[in-house]
Amino acid sequence: MIDDYPPEPPPSPRSSERVRRDRNRGDRAGLEPDQLLELYRLLIETRRLEETLVRLHRQGHIPSGVYRSLGQEATAVGCAYAMKDGDLIQPLIRDVGAMLTHGVTPLALLRQYLARVTSPTAGRDLNNHFSDPERGILGPISMLGAMIPVLAGCLFADRARGRRHVAGLAFIGDGGSSTGAFYEGLNFAAIHELPLIVVLENNGIAFSTALESQVPNGDLLRRARGFGVWVSRVDGNDVLACYSATRAARERGGVTVIVAETFRASGHAEHDDQRTVSHEIRQSWADNDPIDRFTEFLSSGEHMPARELARVGREVAAEMTRWRDQAIEEPSPDPSTQRHGVYAGNSTPIPCSATWWRGPPPGRERVHSV
């Protein structure tokens, strides 16, 4: 019996109103003021970092393109804040915020983009393409979907070795969810009930391809339900909603796909002028900036004095300037090392990750202990 076809007409057009919950609700998702402030700092840090990268790019310091997460910061930060130290995080290029939340310093990203020898890959790879599985970072590769089965393999190996406490958090986009590898990895993880959370960030566009050209009826939720795993849906611009959904998934265990509705407020990269995104759609998301919303939330109740937020903003800005100046001064790789390190026999050690690791913020470690 076919019981759910033809599908219900999709909600249309896609807009922020459709997914937004009570934006000014008093619910702080069980987090204490210091934890809320950490979230705020991570959001601001993500945005300041990307703004700094854009300026460096325009000044000609960055050889590659710059891919930013403007408008999507809450998804990356909120979801990663629900994970534990030692968990594995597998971000995409727009999930820099998740890496900062999991313990990476912004300095590492600056060095990566600037191709410095001090970067986590010593200049061999760009942007957030770097890994340190022991510290819980499984960096992306450019082929979308390819790392989902790889993360599943990490979790499988962990369980085989008795490391049952490790969970995995992966990100995929509306575009990446069209790949076979994405589903193939998810399916393997579900068969073995591995603790894998996949955040399906629906920003409505894959480079310039609209959601309706990506999935029938533009209905990603329906796609996710077809995978036979736990599915939830959140307002991706609500950092606390992202946090709560991920925390619930982590506590339940097994495989969960969280469809996070959000909007990419910048181009695919700095070279993309978003010409295919209509004025109406942009307008409909204009007052839905995740950082504005969280700031409003924090200021409106009794959660946070305004001066605290201002202080955090100043600290982040000052740190970013210092890191930028430091990274710019650092050297490029030695060209004579270009052939090193393809095989174990001719390896040059990649710089110690201690130089780019600061650890997750202290408040996050209390998330699963209460």
Added chain:
Amino acid sequence: MTSSFLDAIREALHEEFERDPGLLLFGQDVGAYGGAFGATRGLQERFGSQRVVDMPLSEAAVLGAACGAAMRGSPAIAELQFFDFASCAGFDQIVSVAAKSRYRTGIACPLVVRGPVGAGVRGGPFHSISPEMWFVGTPGLNVVFPSNPADAKGLLKSAIRDPDPVLFLEHKALYRRAKQDPRLGHAAIPLGMAQTVREGSSAVIFTYGAMVSVCVDAAERVEAQRGCTIRIVDLRALEPLDHETILGAVRETARALIVHEGPERGGFAGELTAWIVDRAFDALDAPVLRVAAANTPVPYAPVLEDVYLPGSSDVVSGIERLLDW
């Protein structure tokens, strides 16, 4: 008591699983069924379903899971039912994830991808290819292609212990055909050491895999007719390549023939010829020649496949051309 090529693979797997409790194997039908060709028979029964893992019909999952485990510190083996299927989504995990991991992030990926390759068993276009050049052209991968049971066992043990990804190509026509007496040893054979399987001074043949026995047969025929001696070097691995043995053989014989089963165009012979000419042109009395398969997909009909594959007579012609130059 003789041991087949498959026995050798099985023994290597059992011994390595016993030696390293962290070793994992992912593949389709590898558990109770024992693998499509029986290479993993008894392995899951002995080491459990959490180490010998039956996978869904998904090469991306097989290769992805194995890469993930390897990068997480558990050396892993991915079994492909036929190496032709490396073209499925799992190719990405081999060439994009495993091959580049060490170079770009410093993370080791001790992965072995093993499975049957090669033509001659009437498998048709999708169960017959020699895929070595897909991988030889990708820095970061090792490519091993054994020709006999003893090598298969010793080289597989080394491949499993290697800190980098190894593509381990097993010619399916050898699985049951190749026998060896006495029983196999237990030692690992280091990767990157060619083996001279036949001494000779009139010319040298560089070859690997199932073509080794074809070349031996051809060399015997030529020697019987012409009173010369033909050296045969089994390369055993294409990466790492035993440059020293190759160069020595070229300098001592002055005439070189390269024989492989993959198509001639873009085949390993082209790469090896360029390497030899670059370093030992002065030592050569004749151009480096090659005998390889036709530049076509592998056909099914026996009469067509027999034309496709290089045979003993093709190699004899190649040697004669080389000697008569």
